[in-house]
Amino acid sequence: MSAMETAKAFFEACEAGEGWETCRGHCAPNATFAAQAGALVDVKTLEQYTEWMKGILTVLTDATYELKAFAEDREREQVCAFATFVGTHKAGGPVPPTGRTTRTDYVYVMRFQDGKIVHMTKVWNDGYALKELGWV
Structure with missing residues (x-):
């Protein structure tokens, strides 16, 4: 499987x-x-992050994303994904459900080694998203 295929999966x-x-x-x-x-x-760790995402989707139960771009830099063994996350606070969470929705942009930069992701950086303005959701 190529880095692009692995990153997309x-x-x-x-x-x-x-x-x-x-x-x-x-x-x-x-x-x-x-x-x-x-x-x-x-x-x-990526394990912690994937579990965090699993948890956040129990709070933002209608969550989805709009993929904007997906690109590979073979020389640096990096794959970048740019998307907009959309979700409404309908259940649980740090405060009672607000019914408010966030549309928040983010980028994943995934570094590869031997065909596997060894590191990921998320570029995200969490303060903006939390404010939209009414959590701050």
Whole structure:
């Protein structure tokens, strides 16, 4: 499987909230994660992130995404995905359901080694999304 195919399969599984059980096959066992977002400050591995996504979809139950771009930089062994996440707070969460919706842009930058994702950086303005949802 090419890096692009692996990245797309990972992206789709992660965004569907399938968690680490499904996503692990696309990743190195100790794949790391980084984001400059307060909501993800304690998330350091891709396993933790995929499980975080699984959890967030129990709160934003209608969540979906609009894929804007998918690109590969073969020289640097990176694949980037740019999308807009859309979800409404309908259940559970840090506050009672607000019924408010977020439309928040984000980018995944996935670094590959030996055909597997070894690191992913998420570029995301969590403050904007949390404000739209009425969580701050």
